[in-house]
Amino acid sequence: MFGELQHTSEKDLRLIDDDVEWSEARKKQVDQFRAVTANSSNQPHPDYYNFSQCVSAQGCNGIMQEFYHTGLNDTGRVGDGQIHTDIRTADLYYHENKKIITLLQDAFDDVNKERFWDFNIELIEPPHMCVYHGTNSGHYTWHMDWKNVSDFRRVISMSMLLNDGSEFEGGELELFHGLDSEGKPICSTPQLQKAGDICFFKSNITHRVKPVTLGTRVALVAWAWGTWGNKKLSK
16 A cells, blocks of 8 residues: 555644643643543544554664664653653654655555545655653653644644554553543544554544553654645544
């Protein structure tokens, strides 16, 4: 499906300028999502695509080594550009590799067509490598990858596991789709267990990376930018 790919700061719910006000408002949102998802069930949902081992383990290792040795390193930041360890604890590596971006472009285009999302994709944001350590409960709590310039925005998000699930515990990617008719949360946990497992989902879906309790989880994340056109922002 992805051609050569087979062989080889997320935006929070809203941005508030004042740091204190941002933190207080963000905490309320986080508490709300934690409350409604406390007893969530893992139900499949049509608004994400999950594929197994789209990149070989060797290819994933190559991506990791390139980001580790060439990328710019930063401690995980959130929507206001500041560090809030209660919201996000992770090491981030930034590296703009044209070959990887080209391959991801093909993957995003394929998923966009096959999933019938049919967004107007115009560019791929350079991917980040996120490293979550069990030693400090690496995580990223509920947020959306919402980032926009007028009508030009992130429309599809991608997360690819770069190391094997046997190397860590916890760290599940969880998607929140809303509430059912009985008011119960509808959540999904894409199966990202092997190096090269990948998930695509709409960028307006609230999601989180649960705390890593042991070992280290490494993931590559990227976003397709474009326009929603006449599509509703609902899921």
